Amino acid sequence: MFLEQLVNGVTLGSIYAIVALGYTLVFGVLDIINMAHGEIFMFGAFVGMLIVSKAGAPLPVAFLGAIVVTGAMGLLLERFALRPLRKAPGVSNLSSLISTIGVSILLENVAQKVFGAGNHLFETPFAEIRFRVGGVTVYLVQALILFVSLALMTGLALWLARTRTGRALRATAENLATAGLLGVDTNLMITATVVIASAMGGVAGVLVGMAFNYINNQIGLSMGLKGLAIIIFGGMGSVYGAMAGGLILGIAETLVVAYGDSGYRDSIAFLTIIVVLLIRPQGLFGQAAPGMRR
Amino acid sequence: MLEVREVETFHGDIQALKGVSVSVPEKSIVSIIGANGAGKTTLLRTIAGALAPRSGTVSFLGEPIAGLPPHRILRRGIALVPEGRAILARLTVRENLEMGAFVRKDPGVAADMERLMDRFPILRERQGQLGGSLSGGEQQMLAIARALMSSPRLLLLDEPTLGLAPLVVSEIFRTIRQIHAAGTTVLLVEQNVKQAMKVSSCTYVLETGRIVLSGPSAELLEEPRIKASYLGQG
Numbered sequence: 435m436f437l438e439q440l441v442n443g444v445t446l447g448s449i450y451a452i453v454a455l456g457y458t459l460v461f462g463v464l465d466i467i468n469m470a471h472g473e474i475f476m477f478g479a480f481v482g483m484l485i486v487s488k489a490g491a492p493l494p495v496a497f498l499g500a501i502v503v504t505g506a507m508g509l510l511l512e513r514f515a516l517r518p519l520r521k522a523p524g525v526s527n528l529s530s531l532i533s534t535i536g537v538s539i540l541l542e543n544v545a546q547k548v549f550g551a552g553n554h555l556f557e558t559p560f561a562e563i564r565f566r567v568g569g570v571t572v573y574l575v576q577a578l579i580l581f582v583s584l585a586l587m588t589g590l591a592l593w594l595a596r597t598r599t600g601r602a603l604r605a606t607a608e609n610l611a612t613a614g615l616l617g618v619d620t621n622l623m624i625t626a627t628v629v630i631a632s633a634m635g636g637v638a639g640v641l642v643g644m645a646f647n648y649i650n651n652q653i654g655l656s657m658g659l660k661g662l663a664i665i666i667f668g669g670m671g672s673v674y675g676a677m678a679g680g681l682i683l684g685i686a687e688t689l690v691v692a693y694g695d696s697g698y699r700d701s702i703a704f705l706t707i708i709v710v711l712l713i714r715p716q717g718l719f720g721q722a723a724p725g726m727r728r
Numbered sequence: 729m730l731e732v733r734e735v736e737t738f739h740g741d742i743q744a745l746k747g748v749s750v751s752v753p754e755k756s757i758v759s760i761i762g763a764n765g766a767g768k769t770t771l772l773r774t775i776a777g778a779l780a781p782r783s784g785t786v787s788f789l790g791e792p793i794a795g796l797p798p799h800r801i802l803r804r805g806i807a808l809v810p811e812g813r814a815i816l817a818r819l820t821v822r823e824n825l826e827m828g829a830f831v832r833k834d835p836g837v838a839a840d841m842e843r844l845m846d847r848f849p850i851l852r853e854r855q856g857q858l859g860g861s862l863s864g865g866e867q868q869m870l871a872i873a874r875a876l877m878s879s880p881r882l883l884l885l886d887e888p889t890l891g892l893a894p895l896v897v898s899e900i901f902r903t904i905r906q907i908h909a910a911g912t913t914v915l916l917v918e919q920n921v922k923q924a925m926k927v928s929s930c931t932y933v934l935e936t937g938r939i940v941l942s943g944p945s946a947e948l949l950e951e952p953r954i955k956a957s958y959l960g961q962g
Contacts, residue, residue, distance in 0.1 A: 598826075601819070601823055601826060602830060604818065605819060608817065608818050608819070609814065611814075612810070613827075615808055615814070616802070616830050617830045617878065618830060
């Protein structure tokens with residue numbers, strides 16, 4: 435029983451981690467919270483739902499479709515909601531934050547208009563297939579979610595650590611001006627980051643559809659808040675903090691529902707944050723000295 | 729090689745450069761001296777493309793470069809070692825050097841890295857450490873080595889000896905001589921006036937955004953105004 439709950443928790447947590455990574459990547463290069471990320475994630479879920487449930491196409495097509503649509507949304511977000519504010523003189527970081535809040539409200543309303551307010555069934559053909567591993571029952575869907583999210587996290591970590599572009603992205607995240615002087619096209623880097631982060635949100639949307647079987651136009655808000663909570667918990671801008679924070683929150687939530695009161699499920703995220711921040715204000719993996727950033 | 733003509737650069741409404749002209753011949757060391765706030769850093773940042781001039785021209789190897797973004801100017805062969813060194817503290821020493829070669833796609837990068845680590849043995853020793861863990865002098869060596877990784881034709885140095893111990897300062901000036909001897913042109917901004925003038929063939933004096941004096945360094949060293957204002961003599 436406990437091990438099964440643990441598997442549930444890790445599955446949920448790996449999705450949280452993917453969502454949080456989207457926030458943390460954008461925060462790294464732009465120093466702002468992309469408040470539209472949750473809604474972009476929701477669109478990923480809806481695109482996946484249309485492809486799998488309505489069109490009856492296989493899952494890989496759903497992932498591909500969600501990546502393309504949410505990636506394009508990221509491109510538009512950067513081009514029309516973030517870049518004009520970045521170029522303007524005397525505009526504070528706060529304006530970009532407000533701008534992303536505007537985009538998030540717009541996207542939520544568009545989703546309500548197009549898809550309606552109710553629940554939509556996200557059908558996966560193998561939803562009932564399960565197998566036993568050493569006495570623990572694991573659903574195929576769970577294994578698939580774990581596989582996709584772990585592959586995504588490993589890929590991202592390796593890309594950041596080992597490749598030329600990944601290195602340039604870390605340089606841009608640490609200091610935009612210095613990266614520019616070293617020959618990095620920082621505008622291109624920022625655009626690429628927002629697109630990658632959004633596409634990861636899209637993948638997470640499909641994963642949530644697979645995990646819960648139902649989606650609606652409110653999932654962006656709740657997932658967005660949790661993603662936000664995770665990066666504060668893990669340390670703003672920290673990739674490993676987002677991964678660890680996501681997993682910890684997923685496991686904590688699942689165990690509270692299993693052994694405690696399911697009514698407290700969503701409060702766990704925020705309770706954890708309060709406790710962690712009291713003990714470690716910079717977050718689990720955060721940089722202690724803010725002066726190092728810029 | 730580099731021709732700066734009547735350049736005016738603004739920080740918002742404040743005019744930092746009021747028609748500055750500087751000429752850097754190929755294979756020379758040229759120094760720019762002046763007090764804090766004279767516009768020295770602004771001038772280097774304008775040449776490197778980090779700031780765009782409002783008027784005037786900058787040409788490099790006969791082609792206009794004013795207003796180009798920094799990465800395009802770096803590709804043409806101008807590298808800036810910025811004031812305060814700007815080491816990437818969360819990247820390792822080796823990664824900092826690799827970032828220096830970001831614009832290069834030729835196969836010579838690995839060999840250049842080896843050569844620079846031979847010249848700066850401390851960087852080879854510390855290659856796996858984070859940039860932020862180095863001392864000030866080591867960070868300055870890293871900043872210079874990183875700029876050299878782009879194999880620039882013109883190296884812009886912004887106050888490379890600021891805040892360093894006297895022994896380290898002489899080491900930096902020795903390094904500047906070596907870089908010059910290896911065929912790289914150097915434009916040096918310094919508050920260490922005497923040593924900067926001794927190492928350079930030509931000196932410009934910048935005061936509140938204007939060039940007030942310029943000429944061969946050897947002659948300017950004897951100039952009464954320089955002696956009084958910058959060398960603390962008579």
